Amino acid sequence: MKVVKFGGSSLATGAQMAKVLNIIVADPQRQIIVTSAPGKRFTSDIKVTDLLIKYAQQVLQHQDYSSTQQQIWARYQEIADYFHLTATQLRPLKTCLWDLPQKDYPNDDYLMAAFKAHGECLNAQLLAIILQKKVPTRYVDPKTAGIQVSNDPQDAHILQSSYQQIAKINIGHDRIVVPGFYGLTSDQQIATFSRGGSDITGAILAYGLQADLYENFTDVNAVYAADPRLVDHPQAIQTMTYRELRELSYAGFSVFHDEALLPAIEGQVPIKIKNTNHPDLPGTLIVPQKYFQPQKPITGVASSSHFAALYLHRYLLNKEVGFTLKLLKIFYEFNISYEHMPSGIDDLTVIFDKRQFTPTKQQQLLERVKMVIQPDELEWIDDYAIIMVVGEGIRLFPDFLQKIFDPLARQSIRVHMINQGASQISIMLGTKQSDAALAVQQIYQSFFPNQNGDE
Template identity: 60%
Template sequence: MKVVKFGGSSLADAAQFKKVIQIIQADPKRQVVVTSAPGKRFDGDIKVTDLLIKYANATLAGKKNTYAADIFARYQEIGTGFDVDQAVLSDIQAKLVALPNKTYPNSDYLMAAFKAHGERLNAELFAACLNKLGTKARFIDPSEAGILLSDNPNGASILEETYANLAKLKFADEKLVFPGFFGFTKHSDIVTFARGGSDITGSILARGLHASLYENFTDVNAIYAANPKIVKNPIPISKMTFREMRELSYAGFSVFNDEAIIPAIQGQVPINVKNTNSPELPGTLIVPEKALSIKRPVTGITGSNRFAALYLHRYLLNKEVGFTLKILQILYKYGVSYEHMPSGIDDLTIIFDRNQLDDDTIHKMCHDIQITVNPDDMEWIDDYAIIMVVGEGMRARIGTIENIIRPLADHDIAVHMINQGASRISIMLGTRESDADNAIRYIYDNFFKTGKSTVAQLQASVDSPIS
């Protein structure tokens, strides 16, 4: 049995629905379907989720609006294209109209419930379309399946008991259609995941229902060795490991965020990223480490400019007991986590996700650190980017760091930080934000265009397809 997830662009209108239904009907093993909310149909269009957010904000502000009608029009266009029963469309319309009149614990839970209905109503409609075309299907609400999440309305996490609940789910030969992105608390309130919601739902179902494969359909042909917006015509990755995907996602790969695939990893369920518009292409297979036989030196290169850094210098820093603890206590005081903390005998750099910080927090935090540990020198660096070079083959290859650094030195790109993880499958570099894209290009060229890792090596990585 396969779990199949489709993104918002794959389900944006009736024409895309037809493509998705053909994909499902083409393989009887595709039994569990996860839907996103309808995405953009064209440039300048607005996603249904964004309309729902506007609808929620207008409700909170007590403003009259037409958002319910605007959102319903999207579902009506799709349903009309399949001649679904009017009762289905009327139910969708009634649920949209009723949203402002329901009771919510607070405004955050209201926002979560509004957003979740993009996926919820699309899953109901998709099941109705399948049934209309003669494919037996059943809509499964997360409450019915027992998908329980933590009590955090717009940033929830899965509760472990969800998997015991999913093991009890009874089904026969029909297609099961789940909405992605949300679940319920133990108090029966709707809550949503923070990022990559439908991807996370698909991953949870793949683990909980013991799928043989989790197919994630999106709008790209494969995962590439570098961002096509930075590197022209990068090589597609045929096969990669869970660990490689996690490392690359953390630093900027946009196909998955770094948390979305964790349930599938825990269940050891392979993931196949494919294109809805070209489903015949093999896409990229993401597998456990033991299932990858070819160890390339580098699988992928990515970068992100969402980081900032705090540099501290103090002589004999390494001799002072509790120096780092004092800093961590200040971070805890302001509710700030750090990403990395490379250090030397007299120096320490703390790297942060800039998205979690505002200027006021930075000012107060730096003031407290200055007063508490009294560094000889302290500098806040906003112009900071992290580049991640990832590959399982690094562990068995001498000279990888040299081959990463040399092209940067040849082009006068300064490296502010180098860090290799304990797994030895990734090397992290810190550079100026303005140098990041060129750094990625030069590293890519050195590994993929000069013989360090040939196209044949990269693409000859699928030993046998998983069906």
């Protein structure tokens, strides 16, 4: 049995949904279907989730929301028209959307969560009606499915008790359509996962139902060995491990929601990334380590530029017990998480996701560090790109470092940070932002010479 999740662009129009129907019907094992809300139909389009946020905000601010309601409904109506659904069939969905402002919510956050969740909720009901014309289908809402979540209205986490409930879902020979992105709290309130959380619902169901495969249909053919915006026709990755995906995601690969990997890992359910528009292509299979035999040193290379670094130097620093502790307490006070902390003998570089900082917060942090730590040198490095070179195979190929650094040296690219721990599935390099693209290209060419991808 397979759990199949479709992304927003796969469910954005009637024509897209027709592809989805074909994909579902083509494989009788595709029994559990998880929906997203309708996504963009064209570049300047607005996602239904964003319209729902607007709807909620207008309700909260006592503004006129009728045109927003109409705008949202038009998206579903367009899909329904494509499949010639009747007004009678659609009435419950429309009522559901119209009634949202009249319901009771514990607070504004829960109101917002409930509004947002209806993008997926309505789309799942719609898909179930359409699919029912072809194969026996049931709509199952997250409450019935047993998806119980924490009391964090817009950043909920699954409760472990859910999995026992999910295992009890009676599937039979039907197709089951479940809306993604949300669950129910202990007070039966809707609470959503973080944005893009339909991936999480799919992974939770795949784990709870012990699915053989979790298929994630989106609008890319595969996960690529490098960002196609940086490298011309990069190779599609056929098979990779959970850990490799996680490491590449970290540095900019955004094919799959981070938090969705966790249930898949816990259940050891393989994940397949496929393209709704080209379901014939092999896609990328993401598997547990134990099923993976590395054929080459690296699987992919990624880069990301949203970093900054704090450099500290003080003589005999690393003879002092508790020094880093002092530093981390400061970060904790500022509610700042650090990413990495490579250290020399008497110096320390702390790398941050700089999106956490306002200029004021950065300034305050520096002043506090200066006061508490009294370093000999203190520098804020704002121009910081991180390059991740990732592969389960690197431990098997002793020349992989050579293959990274030779081409960088030829291009006179300076690497000002290197960080590799014991896990040995990745190596992290720091460069200037202006060097990052060339570095990715050089490293890609070094490991994938003269190879073209499938596009």
